[in-house]
Amino acid sequence: MLGVGAGPDGAIGGWSDRASGDPPQASTIRPQDREALAVLLSVHGMGPLTLGRLVQRLGSPAAVLDLAGTGSAIECLIDASRDPNGPGRAMPANVADSIVRAGRNRVAILADVELSRLRVVALGDAEYPARLMAIEMPPPALFVRGSLEPLAARHVVAIVGTRRPSPPGRRIASRIATGLARAGATVVSGLAVGIDGAAHAACVTEGRPTVAFIGGGHAVLFPRAHDRLADAIVDGGGAVISEYAPRIEPSKGTFPQRNRLISGSADAVVVVEAGARSGALVTASWALEQGRECFVVPGSIDAPTSAGCNGFLRDWPGLARVVSGVPQLLDDLGLMGAAGLPGATGLAGATGLAGADQPDDGRVVVRSTVELPTVAAVLAGRDGAQRGVADALVLGAVTVDELVASTGLTVGAVLGALTRLEASGLVRPLHGRYELAGVLAAAQPPTAKPAAA
Amino acid sequence: MLATLLSATLVALDGRVIRVEVDVAPGLPGFTIVGLGDASIREARERVRGALRNAGFVHPPRRITVNLAPADVPKTGSAADLAIAIGILIGSEQFTPRPGRAALIGEVSLGGEIRRVPGLLPMVAALARRGVRRVVVPADGADEARLVEGLEIVAAGSVVEAVDELRSRRRMGPTPPARIELAPPSGVGAASPHASIVAHQTPPDLADVRGQLEARRALEVALAGGHGLLMIGPPGTGKTMLARTIPALLPPLTDEESLAATIVASVSGEGPIHGLIRTPPFRAPHHTSSYAAIVGGGPRLVPGEVTRADGGVLFLDELTEFSRDVLEALRQPLEDGRVSIVRASGAATLPARFLLVAATNPCPCGHAGEEDRCICSPGVPERYVGRISGPLRDRIDVWVTLARMKAAAMVEGIDPESSATVAERIAEARARQTARPGGKLNARLSGRALRGFAGLRPLTMRRLADLADAERLSGRGTERLLRVARTVADLDAAGDVEIEHLEEAARWRPPSSRPAMALAV
Numbered sequence: 022m023l024g025v026g027a028g029p030d031g032a033i034g035g036w037s038d039r040a041s042g043d044p045p046q047a048s049t050i051r052p053q054d055r056e057a058l059a060v061l062l063s064v065h066g067m068g069p070l071t072l073g074r075l076v077q078r079l080g081s082p083a084a085v086l087d088l089a090g091t092g093s094a095i096e097c098l099i100d101a102s103r104d105p106n107g108p109g110r111a112m113p114a115n116v117a118d119s120i121v122r123a124g125r126n127r128v129a130i131l132a133d134v135e136l137s138r139l140r141v142v143a144l145g146d147a148e149y150p151a152r153l154m155a156i157e158m159p160p161p162a163l164f165v166r167g168s169l170e171p172l173a174a175r176h177v178v179a180i181v182g183t184r185r186p187s188p189p190g191r192r193i194a195s196r197i198a199t200g201l202a203r204a205g206a207t208v209v210s211g212l213a214v215g216i217d218g219a220a221h222a223a224c225v226t227e228g229r230p231t232v233a234f235i236g237g238g239h240a241v242l243f244p245r246a247h248d249r250l251a252d253a254i255v256d257g258g259g260a261v262i263s264e265y266a267p268r269i270e271p272s273k274g275t276f277p278q279r280n281r282l283i284s285g286s287a288d289a290v291v292v293v294e295a296g297a298r299s300g301a302l303v304t305a306s307w308a309l310e311q312g313r314e315c316f317v318v319p320g321s322i323d324a325p326t327s328a329g330c331n332g333f334l335r336d337w338p339g340l341a342r343v344v345s346g347v348p349q350l351l352d353d354l355g356l357m358g359a360a361g362l363p364g365a366t367g368l369a370g371a372t373g374l375a376g377a378d379q380p381d382d383g384r385v386v387v388r389s390t391v392e393l394p395t396v397a398a399v400l401a402g403r404d405g406a407q408r409g410v411a412d413a414l415v416l417g418a419v420t421v422d423e424l425v426a427s428t429g430l431t432v433g434a435v436l437g438a439l440t441r442l443e444a445s446g447l448v449r450p451l452h453g454r455y456e457l458a459g460v461l462a463a464a465q466p467p468t469a470k471p472a473a474a
Numbered sequence: 475m476l477a478t479l480l481s482a483t484l485v486a487l488d489g490r491v492i493r494v495e496v497d498v499a500p501g502l503p504g505f506t507i508v509g510l511g512d513a514s515i516r517e518a519r520e521r522v523r524g525a526l527r528n529a530g531f532v533h534p535p536r537r538i539t540v541n542l543a544p545a546d547v548p549k550t551g552s553a554a555d556l557a558i559a560i561g562i563l564i565g566s567e568q569f570t571p572r573p574g575r576a577a578l579i580g581e582v583s584l585g586g587e588i589r590r591v592p593g594l595l596p597m598v599a600a601l602a603r604r605g606v607r608r609v610v611v612p613a614d615g616a617d618e619a620r621l622v623e624g625l626e627i628v629a630a631g632s633v634v635e636a637v638d639e640l641r642s643r644r645r646m647g648p649t650p651p652a653r654i655e656l657a658p659p660s661g662v663g664a665a666s667p668h669a670s671i672v673a674h675q676t677p678p679d680l681a682d683v684r685g686q687l688e689a690r691r692a693l694e695v696a697l698a699g700g701h702g703l704l705m706i707g708p709p710g711t712g713k714t715m716l717a718r719t720i721p722a723l724l725p726p727l728t729d730e731e732s733l734a735a736t737i738v739a740s741v742s743g744e745g746p747i748h749g750l751i752r753t754p755p756f757r758a759p760h761h762t763s764s765y766a767a768i769v770g771g772g773p774r775l776v777p778g779e780v781t782r783a784d785g786g787v788l789f790l791d792e793l794t795e796f797s798r799d800v801l802e803a804l805r806q807p808l809e810d811g812r813v814s815i816v817r818a819s820g821a822a823t824l825p826a827r828f829l830l831v832a833a834t835n836p837c838p839c840g841h842a843g844e845e846d847r848c849i850c851s852p853g854v855p856e857r858y859v860g861r862i863s864g865p866l867r868d869r870i871d872v873w874v875t876l877a878r879m880k881a882a883a884m885v886e887g888i889d890p891e892s893s894a895t896v897a898e899r900i901a902e903a904r905a906r907q908t909a910r911p912g913g914k915l916n917a918r919l920s921g922r923a924l925r926g927f928a929g930l931r932p933l934t935m936r937r938l939a940d941l942a943d944a945e946r947l948s949g950r951g952t953e954r955l956l957r958v959a960r961t962v963a964d965l966d967a968a969g970d971v972e973i974e975h976l977e978e979a980a981r982w983r984p985p986s987s988r989p990a991m992a993l994a995v
Contacts, residue, residue: 214853244853420877421688432691433962437977444944450985452836452843452855453688453707453877 050143057082058162059134059141060127063266066116069158074102076161089124130266137239137267139164152177156285156311160264164239166251167260171230172286176206176356179283179308181301182216182293187326188419190294191219192462193318196393197291198223198231199463200347204356204391207232209287211279212247212254212261216293216301219462221254226446226459230259232286236279237271239263280304281311289314289354291344295329302329309340316353318344351391396464399447406430406438411447411461419454477564480577480606481557482597483549486775486815486822487741489593489600491577493543494554496561501537507558509542512550512773521552521582522559529586529633534566548820550774552581553591556610559633560640571640576608576628577601578636580615586633590615592743595736598622610636618740618747677722677756678715681892685879686712692874692982694896697723698903699961700915702808702830702869704793706859706985707876709840713833717758717789720831722893724786725901726752731785734825738782754786757828761795769803771815775822778815780807783828793832794861801866804830808869830870834859843877859985868950871917871958872982903964916961921953928960929970937973941980951983958982 061067061075061082075085078101088097098117104110123130134141142148143162150172153159163169171177178201180194198208198220208224210217212233224231233254237243239261242251251261264282265275280303284290290308292315295301308315317334320327334341344350351357396415400408409428418424424435439455442448446459456462477496482489492509505519526533540558542549557578563569579597580588591597594615599622601609608626611619616629630636680690689705693716696703705713727735732750739751759768759779770778780788790796807813807826814823836842837855848855862870907915910927919927930938938959942952956971959979963971 246853246856420879422685422879425687432687433966433974433978436688436691436981437974440941440977440980444941444980450875453711453875454843 050145051081051083053083054081055141055143055146055162056127056131057086058143059164059266060086060123060130061120062162062164062264063130063133063268064116064119064123065269066112066119069161071102071112071116072161074104078102082161085120086124086127089121094121094124133240133267134164137164137166139166139239139267141165142169150286152288153282153286156281158281159285160282162264164263164265164267165260166239166262167232167255168230168258169260169262171207171232171259172209174205174207176201176204176354177209177232177287178206178354179209179287179290179304180216180220180293181210181280181283181290181295181304183295183299183301183326183329184213184215184217185296185326186215186219186294187324188456190216190318190320190326192457192466194219194293195223195459195462196347196465197293197318197344197350199227199460200351200391200393201354201356202227202229202231203393204351206354206356207259209234209283211236211276211283211304212244212251214244214246218247218250220293221250222459223463224259225250225253225257226463228257230254230257232259233261234279234282234286235261235263235271236265236276237263238265238267238269240267241270243271276300277303281307284308284313285311287313289316291316291318291350292330292333293318294320294326295333296325297328297332299329302333305333305341309337314354315341316344316350317341347393348391357391394460394464396461396466399460399464403441404438406434407441410435410438411442411457414448414455414457415461415464415466419456421455424455475565475567477561479557479561479564480575480601480604481554482577482579482600483547483553484551484593484597484741484774485547485820487593487596487737487777487781487824489597490547491600491604491606492547492549492554494557494561495541495543496558496565497539497541498534498562498565499537499539503535503537505538505540507540507542509540509545510548511542512548514552515542515549515554518552518555518558521555521584522562524584525555525559525582525586525633526562528584531563531568531633532566534562536566538562538565551591551593552589553579553593553597555582556580556588556633556636560636563637569637569641572642574608575606576610576640577606578610579619580610580612580630580636582633588612588630588632588636590746593741594618595621595740595747598625598627601625610639614746617749621736621747621750677719677893679722679893680716680719680896681890683712683715683719683890685890686716686876689713689716689874689876690890690896692872693720693723694900695958695961695965695982696831696872697829698900698965699871699907699958700829700917701871701958701961702917703832703872703874704862704870705831705833705874705876706836707833708836708842708844708878711876711878713876714791717787717791717831717833718756719893720787720789721753721756723897723900724754725897725904727754727785735785738777738784738825742777742782755783756787756789757783758789758791761790761792763796763800765797765799765803768800769813769815770822770824771817773817775815775817775820777824778813780804780813780826780828781824784825786828787831788828790830790832793834794858798863801863805865805869808866832870834862836875843875867984868954870984871954873984874982875985899965902967903961906964906967907961916957916964919957919960924953924957924960928956930956931970934971934973934976938976941976945980945983955979955983 061072076082079085079088088094095117098120099111102112141162142165144159148169150169180198182194194216201208202224208220208231210220210233212235221231221233231254242248254261284304284307290305290313292301292305305315317330319334320330322331400411410424413424413427418427421435425432439448447461448455449458479494481492481494483492507515523533559582560578581591583589590612594611595618598609598619602622602625610628610630613629613631616627619627628639630639707713732752735751735755736747740747757779766772768779770776770781811827812823813826837848837850837858839849841847842855912923959971959975962975962978
């Protein structure tokens, strides 16, 4: 395990006198400092670096805010933010001005945090995720909706990828997330549409906690299409986390910054599909920089959605590792066969051989305690029309025309079956096509033949 | 001397009888028209002057005063030209008509010919109501005028012919009503020599549309129950083609609807009318159409597209591209089946009971769902269809998304059904609806009547509640689900709405309200 328990590098030390490397026993953060952090972070242009320098010079976040209330606050703040090692690099006057204004609005800002039902977890709080503490420039505080407990799990794995995946890519993300969730690992991602969403949704479907780091404030949740997914994540015992104050708008710069938290809070990052310039590659690069493991699902050299993945594998031989299958990935992550894994126990059929579902074409067959659901099992108990339609979808039919052609059912019957499957979350419509969703998306494709027993 | 004749003018869709008084008196030569006439009536002076001279008559160099009565009705158009011209001839004693009241309608040309005017049918009808027995009409409007029963229609091609007719002692008596023989099945004037002008209105057959089974079914359901339909899909997926098949899928208009449609066509001046229009109108205004073009208006209160689509289909292609004002203006007609126009020149309430059929691209670039072809940012396609305002969304019961078909499917596929087959099912389903007390289509049923006709069993009721729950439907949304389900059941010839009908109906809900969207990824 990399980086777990390592202390902060001191970038923002000074007001938290916790000894480096010691797991915190109790919070050393004063309540007024925690509040001051929330207020200061709501200032546009206030990053960990500036805040760190201010706190170092003035003693504590509360002291910074106190200074903002005095007469010549702006000059003093600018002076305090000056980098002792790089002369001239102080914060701009408008940021100082914003700090002063934020100080005046502190009641409103804190009410906002309260209203969004957020907790402010400061660096130094006992709750602060240990893995994040160890990265360079850890966020001074996190705005948290939900529980941080899943980030303290023994295994935390990030799944990232393009916002415009291909249907198979989406299913692979679902399958990996389901496998990880069933193995007891916490899945971390970025709540974006596409691969991120598929990964989170698979965990929610499994009833396992998952954690999303968002690239803007909670009050301006982006993308809006994932409002309900975010609620489901929180309700499922996971968390939606931001290093930004509730009203900070997501922007071009915030997402790459946020990516360092996705990789930093995990032991390993899995990139499922990424185009040549995908932000997922930024996360993967952070992972390597932070000493996390990096897994990449390779794709066809012609597939635009895999260009980034394949390029990354080529650029980082020996560091980026290939995902050759879900059981293989779980094995590589040390999640296979480990009896007594938290969460892996008590799983129905935990002694089965998921690896046996691999085609016997010479690839390594891995023993597994984790089983992915099978299409047949998911569809058990459903009527003929639904089974027929779902089977056709698994085999690649996407439009009603194709479903009618391959099932031989009437249009009305196909539509009814689709409604039932959709209501159970197994199918979803997308621009006039239909694709597998939920557990069905995570199911092993039926093309894999069971190995000889 | 003074000559008094009858003519008519149009107020919105109604004809109004007007008296044309022509006084030819000694004095300084001049020509004045009084009586609230618009510009086209003022210009009648020049037309009449030329027509009389070129037809071989004398335009008298006297003081001519024309009064159009009643003085408080604004008169528009050129329908009174003929009456003014004949009035001058009588007033200057160039000929003496035989006794008996005759009315005259028609525009004159400088050469002395008589031309057709819009709204002949309602104008002649108004004259008939006033007890007029004989009406001189333009020769090419005679068929249209003869749709009004109990009148002697005199067709005149020129001022000379009109004078001959008025002078003659012969009496033809009422022309036999022409309604029966005239019923072109495929639209206005399709059986006439002018067929080529309207040939594009011959709808394509459904058999020509390959695939798109989901959309075809949606179309069938929408037409069967009179539900609004929205088709969402990339360009070239057949949305417009499917919409164009509609006229042939709907049952012919009833007598009453037919008369209303013919009057609207007459007033709109769409071309010669040779019989009652039996095919439901299909109007497809372009998305750049102005507010007035859609709603109607102008000083003459001309009917807009919503009125011209009365009893038929209003097809709005590229729905999201229509101006907001225009779309908002559709609310009243969609709600009440009529549209009120108030202008400085007057107010009118025109019928506008149309079936709304709309089509839109899924996103600004048009290619959402086509993997790499869509250049829109994530989330943009979802918002694009969301532009359709709430009230309009609420009025569209059937939503369907079309995907581009694979080329192979276009060639192979199942042989598509023909329009005739589908039209038969639609007619049967409609017959089942109109046979119920009240005789209304499902889309126009009141909520109470709908629940009464649904025949929900407890188990079906529970399924409806489940579906409504899963989709977070409002009371109104649930009612619409049931409404469409009733239509699906009617297509199925089922007495009661069953679970499978509800489940199919749930597929026709707007995409954003579907349950799986909860965890959209």
